Amino acid sequence: MGVPMEYIMKRRKTMNPELNNIRESLNEIDDEMLSLLKKRQKLSESIYRAKKGTLAPIYMLQQENQKIAALDDIDDDIRNVGKPFLKTVMRLSREKQYHMARKDDPYWKLGLQILQSQKERPSILTIATQGNTGSYSYKAAKNLHPDSAIITFPTFESACTQVIEGNVDAAVLPLENSTAGTVDEVYGLLDSNKLYITETTGIEIRHHLMGVKGSSLESIETVISHPQALAQCSSFIQSMGWKTEISGNTAFAAKEVQKRNSLLMAAIGSEEAARNNGLELIMSEISNVVHNQTRFVLLSALPYIAEDANTCSLVIRLAHEPGSLSALLSLFSDRDISLSRILSRPVPKKPWEYTFHIDCNMSPTDESALDLLYQLEQETLYMHIIGWYKE
Ligand SMILES: O=C(O)C(=O)C[C@]1(C(=O)O)C=C[C@@H](O)C=C1
Numbered sequence: 001m002g003v004p005m006e007y008i009m010k011r012r013k014t015m016n017p018e019l020n021n022i023r024e025s026l027n028e029i030d031d032e033m034l035s036l037l038k039k040r041q042k043l044s045e046s047i048y049r050a051k052k053g054t055l056a057p058i059y060m061l062q063q064e065n066q067k068i069a070a071l072d073d074i075d076d077d078i079r080n081v082g083k084p085f086l087k088t089v090m091r092l093s094r095e096k097q098y099h100m101a102r103k104d105d106p107y108w109k110l111g112l113q114i115l116q117s118q119k120e121r122p123s124i125l126t127i128a129t130q131g132n133t134g135s136y137s138y139k140a141a142k143n144l145h146p147d148s149a150i151i152t153f154p155t156f157e158s159a160c161t162q163v164i165e166g167n168v169d170a171a172v173l174p175l176e177n178s179t180a181g182t183v184d185e186v187y188g189l190l191d192s193n194k195l196y197i198t199e200t201t202g203i204e205i206r207h208h209l210m211g212v213k214g215s216s217l218e219s220i221e222t223v224i225s226h227p228q229a230l231a232q233c234s235s236f237i238q239s240m241g242w243k244t245e246i247s248g249n250t251a252f253a254a255k256e257v258q259k260r261n262s263l264l265m266a267a268i269g270s271e272e273a274a275r276n277n278g279l280e281l282i283m284s285e286i287s288n289v290v291h292n293q294t295r296f297v298l299l300s301a302l303p304y305i306a307e308d309a310n311t312c313s314l315v316i317r318l319a320h321e322p323g324s325l326s327a328l329l330s331l332f333s334d335r336d337i338s339l340s341r342i343l344s345r346p347v348p349k350k351p352w353e354y355t356f357h358i359d360c361n362m363s364p365t366d367e368s369a370l371d372l373l374y375q376l377e378q379e380t381l382y383m384h385i386i387g388w389y390k391e
Contacts, residue, residue, distance in 0.1 A: 037089065037092075040089060040093065041092065041093065041096050044092075044093035044094075044096045044097055045096060045097075045100065047093075047097070048096070048097040048100050048101065049100075051097075052101075052104065057378070058094055058097045058098055058101060058378065059094055059378060059379055064087070064090050067086055067090070068083055068086060068087065071083055071086070087327075088330075091327070091330060091331075091334070092334065094375070094379075095331070095334060095335075095371065095375065098371055098374050098375040098378070099367075099371045099374075101374070102370060102371055102374040108374065110373060110374075110377060110385075111370060111373075111374070113303070114305065114364055114370070114373075114385075114388075117302075117303045117304055117305040117388075118305045118306075118307065118364060119304065121304060121306065122169070122300065122302055122304055123169070124144075124145045124148050124169045124170050124298070124300075125148055125149065125169055126148060126149045126150075126151060126167075126168040126169050126170075127141045127144075127145060127148050127149070127150050127151070127168060127169065127170050127171065127172055127298075128150075128151050128152075128153055128158075128159040128160075128162040128163060128167075128168045128170070128171040128172075129141050129150055129151075129152055129153070129159055129171065129172050129173070130152070130153055130154070130155060130156050130158075130159050130173065130248070130249055131152055131248065131249035131250070131251045131252060132152045132251045132252070132255070132276070133150075133152065133251070133272070133276060134250070134251035134254060134269065134270055134272040134273030134274075134275070134276040134277070135152070135249050135250060135251040135270075135273070136174065136203055136205060136250065136270060136294060136296075137172055137173060137174060137249070137296065138150055138152065138251075138272075139203055139270070139272070140172050140174070140201050140203050140294075140296035141172040141296075141298075143201050143203065144172065144199055144201050144296075144298055145298075148169075151168060154248060155248065156173050156183075156185050156186055156189060157185075157189060159171040159173065160173075160189050160192075160194075160195060160299065163195060163299060163300065163301050164194050164195065164301060166301065169300065170198070170298050170299060170300045171195070171298070171299045172296050172297070172298050172299075173186045173189075173296065173297060173299065174186065174228070174294050174295070174296050175187070175200075175295050175296065175297045176294070176295045176341075177205070177228055177232060177292070177293070177294045177295075178289075178291065178292060178293045178294070179231070179232045179287065179288055179289050179292050180228045180231040180232045182343060183228065184345075186297075187343070187345060187357060188345075190299075190315070190357075190386050191315065191345070191355065193315075193384055193386070194301070195299040195300065195301060195386075196299065196300055196301075196302065196303040196304070196385075196386060196387050197297045197298070197299060197313055197386055197387025197389055198298055198299070198300045198302075198303075198304045198305075198306075198387060198389055199297070199298035199389055199390075200295055200296065200297050200298070200311075200389060200391055201295075201296050201298075202293045202294070202295050202296075203293065203294050203296060204291070204292070204293055205229075205232065205270075205287065205292045205293060205294050206270065206271070206284070206285055206287070206292075207225075207229055207232060207233050207250075207268050207269065207270075207285065207286055207287045207292070208268070208269065208270065208271060208274060208281050208282075208283065208284050208285065208286065209223070209236075209266050209267075209268060209281070209282045209283040209284075209286050210254060210257065210266060210267050210268075210269065210273070210274040210277075210279040210280060210281055210282060211257060211263070211265065211266040211267070211279060211280060211282050212257065212258065212261055212262070212263065212279060212280070213280055214263055215263045215264075215265075215266060215280070215282060216263075216282060217240065217282060217283065219263040219264060220240070220242060220263075220264060220265065220266045220282075221242060221243060221264045221265070222242060222243040222244065222245055222264060222265050222266075223237055223242050223243075223244055223245070223265070223266050223267065223268055224244070224245040224246070224247050224253045224256055224257060224265060224266075224267050224268075225244075225246075225247060225250055225253040225267060225268035225269060226246070226247060226248065226249045226250050226252075226253065227246055228294075229250050229253075229268045229269065230244050230246070230268065232287050232288060232292055233268055233286045233287055233288065234288060235288045236286040236288075245265075247267075250267070250268060250269030250270060250273055251269060251270075251272075251273045251276070253267035253268065253269055253273070254267045254269045254273035254274060254276070254277040254279055255277050257277070257279060258277040258278060258279060266282060267279065268286070297387070303385070303387075305364050305388040305389070306388075306389060306390050308363075308390050309363060309364055309388045309389050309390050310361055310362070310363055310390055310391060311340065311359055311360070311361055311362075311387075311388070311389055311390070311391040312359070312360050312361075312362055312364075312369070312385060312387070312388045313357065313358070313359050313385070313386045313387040313388070313389075314356075314357070314358045314359075314360070314376070314383060314384070314385055314386070315355055315356070315357055315358075315382075315383070315384045315386055316328065316355070316356045316358060316376065316380050316382065316383050316384075317347065317353075317354075317355050317356070317380060317381040317382035317383075318354075318356065318380055318381060319381055320352070320353055325356070328356075328376075328380065331372060331375055331376065331379075332358075332360055332372065335368040335369075335371065335372055336368070337360050337361065337362050337368065337369065337372060338360065338361050339358060339359065339360050339361075340359045340360065340361055340391075341357070341358070341359040342356060342357070342358050342359075343356070343357040343358075344356050344357075345357065355382075357386075364388055373385070
């Protein structure tokens with residue numbers, strides 16, 4: 001029989017009285033600090049009330065910098081820990097003030113837009129995808145809305161244009177693959193801010209090698225597919241020493257092989273792509289990893305937010321300053337909001353400046369989520385919600 005944990009803990013406590021005493025003292029100091037913090041937060045409420053109605057902003061950067069700079073004159077030991085400590089308490093003070101300001105502002109535009117977006121789910125009768133019927137996007141669209149009519153377009157951009165122009169209800173596009181990473185072009189299209197992610201689905205990707213009748217591993221010299229599919233099967237391709245050719249998607253690759261009708265060429269794609277183009281499977285499942293998934297998103301022109309939404313996708317631009325990203329991340333962690341993805345993309349025409357795509361787990365009914373958005377609007381150069389959906 002094992003020794004009960006409680007007994008071990010008790011023994012530990014009595015075995016080292018010196019350690020216990022120090023811990024007791026630490027606890028006392030923590031209690032004192034917490035009670036001071038409580039007092040400080042009360043003062044933050046008062047400072048907010050004093051600022052209310054004046055044009056004074058909540059974030060007084062100069063004020064904060066002065067306080068931090070004043071620490072330069074004190075001894076090393078306390079300066080180094082004092083700076084992050086003061087930054088934290090001032091940030092908590094701002095968070096309190098933003099919460100009060102949001103509550104006081106019934107006309108907060110983004111808050112009203114969020115409320116308006118929580119309407120009934122719009123019906124999705126027509127969906128645009130890129131590629132043709134054998135593509136994984138087609139499969140993902142069917143997965144999400146089995147009864148919808150799916151119309152295929154040659155590029156991601158043309159599928160999005162159809163949604164923006166109101167010719168279809170939504171587009172389904174791949175956003176991220178578990179092996180090859182993000183689909184940068186789709187992220188670029190999301191940056192245009194005309195579309196919203198309203199649903200997502202994960203599709204298990206099984207890549208197969210296919211060719212015309214008579215082709216074999218020995219006869220092939222070149223493989224054709226979408227760059228993501230080629231990347232996802234790179235180990236096998238390299239081991240065979242094949243050349244690669246790029247196509248718009250896996251279904252187009254299969255079509256191209258059928259058209260060229262050559263034993264020297266094979267395509268990488270789904271079983272459907274082989275079937276639809278009369279090709280034979282030369283080898284099944286050639287991906288680098290067994291569980292190869294792609295996350296697809298349904299994009300709508302209307303910013304619909306589901307009642308049970310738990311993931312919010314944000315695009316944020318920050319000032320190009322040291323510490324700006326870590327300060328941003330603290331605004332999430334202070335509120336216990338976890339991030340499921342973070343991605344940086346270069347800002348066009350602005351070398352070394354970045355846009356951050358952040359997915360975080362929060363519900364539109366959470367007060368802390370609204371506080372966060374309110375604060376982000378004030379403290380970042382730019383913030384936009386590109387979707388709030390159930391994942
Ligand atoms: O001095 C202010 O205006 C405050 O709101 C107080 C305070 C602080 O907590 O010290 C908080 C936020 C400001 O950015 C600067 C300082």
